[in-house]
Structure formats: C-alpha cells, structure tokens
Amino acid sequence: MRFTGNIDAKVDEKGRVFVPSSFRKILQREEEQGLILRRDIFQRCLVLYPQQVWDEQVDAITAKTNMFDRNGRNALRQFVAGAEAVSLDSGGRILIPKRYLEEACIKNDVRFIGIDNTIEIWNKQDAETILNQPETLANCLEEMMNTPQECK
Template structure:
C-alpha cells in the first residue's frame, strides 16, 4: 500500500512543470507514473491520487451513486469536470492543467503534502497561512481521538 508523508516546497519551471519529490516517487513505486488530480472538495488545494488509488475511489463512488438520479448525475459531472490525468515525464515532472492551478490560486511556488494515500498541492502562501493558524496537532488528537466516546459508555 502506498503511503505519502511529509511536505515539500516546490517551484514550477518555466513551462509550469513540477518535480515530484524523490520521497513521493519512492512511495509511489517504480511502476506508478500516472496520477489523477482534482480540486479538493473541502479545501483550497488540489489532490493527486496515484492511478490505482483513484480507481478504488471510483469503485466507492459507483457503489453509492445512481446515474439515473438527477442529483447523483450532477455530482458526477461536477466531480469529473474538476479532474485531470497527469503523467510523470522522464525527469519525474508533471504538468497540472492551468485551469486547476487557477482554482487554488497556485502559481510557481507550491507545497506538496503527503496525506497517507494521496498528495495535496497547495499554493505556498495559502499553505503557509493555514499552517500558521492551524489548531495544534495535540488539540486535534485530543478532540478526535482522546477520551471515552458516548458510544463506549
């Protein structure tokens, strides 16, 4: 199973290509050259899924959505419209479509963040501001994982 960890500041080259950090290339494995990138549903970032994990996500969607229901069909349309396939070139670089980069206000300086099975791509100023204002990890752990839950009482 693929696990991406860490965050890396990256700069796009003159053509807009971004080098995938060596740690992420290693985690993805030698055979994985394709990713699907899409706008995150909740945050102002893009998410890069290794293609195998993307296929697992699609399977989950297909099991829950009915394309013969109007609202499901609209969700699918919006979900796929905000997506694109990217491939690593021989230099380990990928090119995100400009329309997706614009959706998250990303220019040349970005931060790639490993989040378990996928990678988030943030505009550096947005990521820096979010990191500066973030609730502490200890506080989040206590809130989400600590103490007895109502279910166990």
Template sequence: MSYLTGEFECKLDAKGRMMIPAGLKKQLPEADNEGLVINRGLEKYLVIYTKKEWDKKLDELSKLNEYDRNSIKFVRYFTAGATNLQPDTAGRVNLPKNLLDYAGITGDVVLTCMLNKIEVWDKAAHQEMINNEPENFAELAELVMGNKGRGRDE
C-alpha cells in the same frame, strides 16, 4: 497498505511543470508506468492520486445513486478537471492551467502527503492554512479520534 509521508516544497517552471521531489518519487514507484491523476481538492488546493487510488475513488462514486441530484452534483464536481499526469523522462509533470487557476497556484507549491494522496497547495495558501491551526488542537483530536478503541479490552 503503505501510506505516503512527507511535505515537499517545489517550484513550477514557466510551462506549469513541476519536478517530483526524489523523496516523494521513491514512494510512487508505479507512477512512471501507470501515471498519476490530479484533480481539484475539496478546498482551494489540488490532489494527486496514484492511478490505483483514483480508480478506488471512481469505484466508490460508481456506487452512488445516479438518479439522486446530490449524488450527481457531487460526482460532477468531484471529477471535474481530473487529468492524467505522466512524468516525463526528467521526472516532471505538467499541471493543467485550469487546475492551477482553480487553486490559485502561481509558482511556489507545497506538496503535503495525506495518507493515500498528495495535496498540492500554493505556498502562501498552505502557510495561511497552517497558521489557522485550531486554537486547541487537543480538543479537535479528542473530537475526531476520541472514540477510537472504545469498547475494546485495553
């Protein structure tokens, strides 16, 4: 599997359209044919998936217990606002106003590639998030990644 890489600054035009940066577009060859899906993130940002990755998310969600209240709530909030994006002939996508409002995006955005998805941040909110990097990133790395490889012959 190929993962997405990079961070890109973009501007929205008055109609809420965003040009997909050339460096990102090269990593999304299927976007012109299959489109993309944008949705709310788990915090105040948006997430863009390829159609293929979005379908994988839906497959995961379809396995949850449809009678469990927490599962129902999670699926409801996770999928709320999900919108198909189809790049126009100029390579722009129109970001839905309700999602822009949710994320507090007003004009300048930062696209951050996160493995198999793209986070869409308001530029100021992204800078604030970056400025709040954990004081000791090494401790976080050890906590999250420290057990990787244990139990294998090294």
C-alpha cells in the same frame, strides 16, 4: 502506499513542477504508472491521486450513487469531470494545466503535502497558513479520538 511530509518546489513558466523524490520513490516502489490531478473539494489546493487510489475513490462514490438520483449523478459527474490524467516526464516533473494553477492560485512557489495515499499541491502561502494552526489540529484530533469510556 502512504505519503508523508511537506516539501517546497517551484513551478516553471510552462506549468511544470518536480514531484519530490521521496514521493516519486513511493510511486516507483508501488509500480504506479498513472496519476490523476483534480482540485480539492474543500480547500484551494490540488490533489494528485495515484491511478489505483483514484479508481478506488471513484468506485466508492459510484457504489453509493443512485444513478437515477439527479443529485447523486451530478456529484459523481462533477467529481470525475474535474479530474485530469497527468504523467511524470523523464525528469520527474508533471505538467499542471493552466486552469488548475489558476484555481489553486499557484504562481511559482508550491508545497507538496503527503496526505496518506494522495499528494496535495498548495500555493506555498496557503499551505503555511493551513499548517500553522496547531490549535485546530489539537481540537480536531481531540474530537475525533475522544470516545467516552464505559464504566466497569
């Protein structure tokens, strides 16, 4: 399952937003029923996880957590407690709880951004700021992908 692209949408007065049809089609194709929503760890946005992806993330964190280590246990607790199950209604919308809207500074205009196997939901202005930094992308990719070549 891989989500790509970025699509604008509007949140209604009740906190509902249409999940873009291209993303819904991927979820339907994968027969994904459950969705988990949480605030991103690093950015002021929300992350929508298909249930299977969420389970894999929690399993990966749990596998590296020593349950007798206070810091590890607290990190796991905060990660899991900061999440909430949401579901698509018959119209293809999810209800974003008010606290998440406030944490991500989302009022009306949002941008969905497909990030591999998750979907980010941004305040549209914040998304535009993040996406309009080509030098950051170039620098990050150069650093990540530039490995020294061995002499032959």
